[in-house]
Amino acid sequence: MSAPLLELTNVSRHFGGVRAVQNVSARIEAGEIVGLIGPNGAGKTTLVNVITGAHRATGGEIHFMGERVTNQKPYQAARRGLSRTFQIVQPFPSMTVRENVAAGALFAGKAISRRAAMDAAEAHLNFVGLGKLVDAPASTLTLPNRKRLELAKSLAMRPRMLLLDEVNAGLNLSEIDEALRLIREIAAQGVTIIIIEHLMKVVLGLSQRILVLHHGELTAEGAPEDILEDERVIEAYLGDRFAKRRQGAQS
Amino acid sequence: MSAFIGGKNLGLTIVLGVVAVLIALPFIGDNYLVRLATFLCLFSALALGWNFIGGYAGYPSFATAAFYGLGAYVGALLQNAGTPMPLAWLGAGLGCAIFAAALGPTLLRLKGHYFAVGSIAIVEIMRLLASIFADFTGGGMGLNVPILRGGPDFAGMVFLYAMLAVAAAAFLTTLAVDRGRLGFGLRCIQQNEDAANMLGVDVNAYKTAAFVLSAIFCGLAGAIYASWVAYIDPTDVFSILLTLKVPVMVLLGGAGGAYGPLVGVVAFMAMEELIWSNFLELHHGVLGVIIVILVFFLPGGLLKLRWPQILGRFRAGGDAKSEAKAAAE
Numbered sequence: 001m002s003a004p005l006l007e008l009t010n011v012s013r014h015f016g017g018v019r020a021v022q023n024v025s026a027r028i029e030a031g032e033i034v035g036l037i038g039p040n041g042a043g044k045t046t047l048v049n050v051i052t053g054a055h056r057a058t059g060g061e062i063h064f065m066g067e068r069v070t071n072q073k074p075y076q077a078a079r080r081g082l083s084r085t086f087q088i089v090q091p092f093p094s095m096t097v098r099e100n101v102a103a104g105a106l107f108a109g110k111a112i113s114r115r116a117a118m119d120a121a122e123a124h125l126n127f128v129g130l131g132k133l134v135d136a137p138a139s140t141l142t143l144p145n146r147k148r149l150e151l152a153k154s155l156a157m158r159p160r161m162l163l164l165d166e167v168n169a170g171l172n173l174s175e176i177d178e179a180l181r182l183i184r185e186i187a188a189q190g191v192t193i194i195i196i197e198h199l200m201k202v203v204l205g206l207s208q209r210i211l212v213l214h215h216g217e218l219t220a221e222g223a224p225e226d227i228l229e230d231e232r233v234i235e236a237y238l239g240d241r242f243a244k245r246r247q248g249a250q251s
Numbered sequence: 252m253s254a255f256i257g258g259k260n261l262g263l264t265i266v267l268g269v270v271a272v273l274i275a276l277p278f279i280g281d282n283y284l285v286r287l288a289t290f291l292c293l294f295s296a297l298a299l300g301w302n303f304i305g306g307y308a309g310y311p312s313f314a315t316a317a318f319y320g321l322g323a324y325v326g327a328l329l330q331n332a333g334t335p336m337p338l339a340w341l342g343a344g345l346g347c348a349i350f351a352a353a354l355g356p357t358l359l360r361l362k363g364h365y366f367a368v369g370s371i372a373i374v375e376i377m378r379l380l381a382s383i384f385a386d387f388t389g390g391g392m393g394l395n396v397p398i399l400r401g402g403p404d405f406a407g408m409v410f411l412y413a414m415l416a417v418a419a420a421a422f423l424t425t426l427a428v429d430r431g432r433l434g435f436g437l438r439c440i441q442q443n444e445d446a447a448n449m450l451g452v453d454v455n456a457y458k459t460a461a462f463v464l465s466a467i468f469c470g471l472a473g474a475i476y477a478s479w480v481a482y483i484d485p486t487d488v489f490s491i492l493l494t495l496k497v498p499v500m501v502l503l504g505g506a507g508g509a510y511g512p513l514v515g516v517v518a519f520m521a522m523e524e525l526i527w528s529n530f531l532e533l534h535h536g537v538l539g540v541i542i543v544i545l546v547f548f549l550p551g552g553l554l555k556l557r558w559p560q561i562l563g564r565f566r567a568g569g570d571a572k573s574e575a576k577a578a579a580e
Contacts, residue, residue: 052449054445054449073448073453074445074448074449075448075449075450075451075452075453075454077449078448078449078450078451079451083449084449086446086449090443090445090446090449091443091446092438092439092442092443092446092447093442093443094442095438095439095442099435102435103435103436103439103447103450103452104450104451106432106435107432107436107439107447107450107451107452108450108451109451114430114431114432114435153450157450157451
C-alpha cells in the first residue's frame with residue numbers, strides 16, 4: 001500500500017491545561033473528500049491550525065506526501081500544496097480582488113511573474129463566479145463573495161490538499177448549493193479535500209468518509225451513513241441520555 | 252500605483268527634471284542653495300529608505316536615526332583609519348545592512364506600538380553606546396572627520412552629488428521593489444500578516460529584507476553627512492527629532508509608493524524654510540501640529556487626495572462665478 005497523502009500520528013495540541021487536540025491519528029488518501037465534524041470546541045479548527053503550521057504541535061508527527069512536516073511554518077505548508085480557507089475570511093482589504101488571488105498564485109502557486117499571477121488570478125475568479133468584480137477592492141465584497149474570494153485564493157495556490165474551514169457558514173441555501181457545486185468541481189480536478197462543517201446536509205452530501213472529533217479526541221471514523229448511526233457520535237452531539245434512550249428503543 | 256496623479260510618466264518626468272536642476276545647481280546657485288539641495292537629497296534618501304519598512308511593510312519604524320548614526324560613525328571611523336572616503340561610505344552601508352539583518356528577525360517579531368517603542372529604544376541604546384565607548388568613538392566630545400580638500404565650492408558639489416546618488420539609488424530600488432515580488436509580498440504583510448504567511452509569503456525574510464534596505468540607505472546618507480560636516484557627536488546623529496521627522500515626511504506625502512516620500516520631503520522642507528524664517532521659536536511646535544493634522548485629516552498623505560476633483564471644484568466654482576457675473580451684466 002502506498003503512503004497516504006496526509007498522515008497524522010498521535011498529534012496533540014495543548015493550551016496550558018486545555019487539551020484542545022489529543023492523540024489524533026488519521027490517514028487521508030489522495031483524491032478523498034473527508035468531512036471533519038464535532039460539536040463546538042471539539043478542536044476541529046485547532047487540528048487544521050496544527051496541520052497547516054499556524055500552531056505548533058505539542059506532540060505527535062505529521063507527514064505530507066511522505067515528508068515529515070511537523071511544526072512547519074504556514075508559508076512552507078502553503079508552498080508544499082497544503083492550503084486552507086479561514087472560518088473568518090481574511091482578505092487583503094485595500095487590494096483589489098484580482099491582487100488578492102494573484103498573491104496566492106505568486107507566492108504559493110509557483111507563478112513565474114506578477115503578470116502571470118494576475119492572469120492566473122482572473123481564471124480562478126471566473127471559476128468561482130467573481131469574474132465581474134476583479135477590480136473591486138476586497139473590502140467592498142459581500143460575505144458570500146468574500147467566501148468565494150477565499151476559495152479562489154486557495155485555488156490559486158495550486159493545492160494538493162484543501163482544508164475548508166466552514167466555507168458555508170453564513171450562506172443561505174441557494175448559496176450553499178452553489179458552494180457545493182464548486183467544491184465538487186475542485187475535487188474532480190484531483191484536489192484532496194478536508195471539509196469542516198456544521199451543516200450536516202453539506203458534510204453528508206459531499207464526504208466519502210467522516211472523522212468525528214469530541215473533546216479533542218478522534219471518537220469515530222467511517223462512511224457518512226454509518227456515522228449517523230454511531231452511538232458515540234449521537235452522544236457527542238445530543239448527550240448520553242438521548243443515546244441511551246435510543247438504544248433502549250432499539251432493543 | 253494609485254499614487255500617481257496624472258499617469259506614470261508625469262511623476263517620472265518631474266523627478267528627472269528635478270535631478271537635472273540639482274546637477275546644474277553648483278554651477279548656477281550659491282552655497283546656501285547647494286546646502287539646501289544637499290539636505291533635500293539627504294532627507295529624500297532617508298524617507299525612501301524608511302518607506303521600505305514603514306510604508307510597504309507597514310511597520311512603524313523609529314530606527315531611522317539608529318542606522319543614520321551608525322552609518323555616520325562607521326564611515327567616520329573608517330575614514331580616520333585611512334580608508335578612502337567613497338570606500339568608507341560603502342563600508343558604512345554594508346555595516347548597517349549587517350546590523351539590520353542581525354536585529355531584524357528579533358525586533359520585527361514585535362508589532363504595532365510595541366515595534367515602534369522597540370525601534371525607538373534602539374536609537375537611544377546606540378546613542379548611549381557611542382557616548383560610553385569614548386576611547387573608540389570620542390564619546391560626548393564627538394569625532395572629527397578629515398575635511399575634504401579643494402575648497403568649499405568643490406566640497407559642496409561633491410557632497411551634493413554623493414547625496415543625490417544615494418537618493419537616486421533609493422528611488423530606483425523603490426521602483427524595482429514596487430514592481431517586483433518583494434513589494435507585492437510586503438504589501439500583503441502590511442494588509443494582513445497572518446494571511447500573507449498562509450499564502451506562502453515568508454514573512455520574516457520579507458520583513459527583514461525591507462528592514463535591511465531601509466538601513467542601507469539611511470547608513471549611506473549618515474556616512475556622507477559625517478564626511479560633509481566633518482564633525483559628529485552622539486546627540487547630533489542619533490537624534491530623536493530626525494527619527495520622528497522622517498516618518499512624518501513620508502506620511503505627509505503618502506507612504507507605500509515611490510513618489511509619496513519625495514512629495515512629502517519637498518512639502519515638509521518648503522514648510523520648514525518658511526517657518527524657520529518666520530517663527531524661529533515655534534519651529535518644534537509646528538512639527539507637532541503637522542503630526543496632529545496628518546493623523547486627523549490626511550491618513551493617506553498628500554498624494555492620496557483626490558486632486559482632479561479638488562482642482563475641478565475650484566475650476567467649476569470659478570466658471571459658475573464668471574457665468575453669474577456675465578448673467579448679471
